Amino acid sequence: MEKTLVSPALCPRVEHAFEILGKKWTGLILRHLLTSTCRFNEIQSAIPELSGRMLTERMKELEEEGIVERTVIPARPIKIQYSLTQKGRDLEPVIRSIEEWAEKQD
């Protein structure tokens, strides 16, 4: 067998990255956030099949991963906004390359 170029030290992190992005709706939510800072309801209405409960779950996961930032704007009524952190914005090449790949397929 040829020498492998896979770096074993990187594997768990790459696996974890694939795992995050592989969860249902996560890719779509991130693609949406790449274009703008969004309120919860805006994301939900942009993805009609996504339930509020599921969106809450995904946003919590993405916040815990340091990919999404939640900001409370002290207005009346209070506004909750979501935006990508730097770590989240760094996912743009990944998302763009997967889009390009998907575009190529019939």
Next chain:
Amino acid sequence: MEKTLVSPALCPRVEHAFEILGKKWTGLILRHLLTSTCRFNEIQSAIPELSGRMLTERMKELEEEGIVERTVIPARPIKIQYSLTQKGRDLEPVIRSIEEWAEKQD
């Protein structure tokens, strides 16, 4: 809200791509195949925690997706080799970009 750049027509395909890559071990198997054509046992010994049953399942899925090609070499004993199809090789930028992203994280 700003105009979204997400193309709705692309969504199911992109979601599906994320789904394929998000399955446990798939990213690792593909990274391995990017470096060489491999026999089943070679892939298995390169990823020690991956069971034969799980590898069989993943290879079947990847074959069904047209990402991996299975070749039977009529030798004694018969050899089964796996390699990436063009569609599979086209995943290289996706895998490389996710590696770069994972490398950046602490």
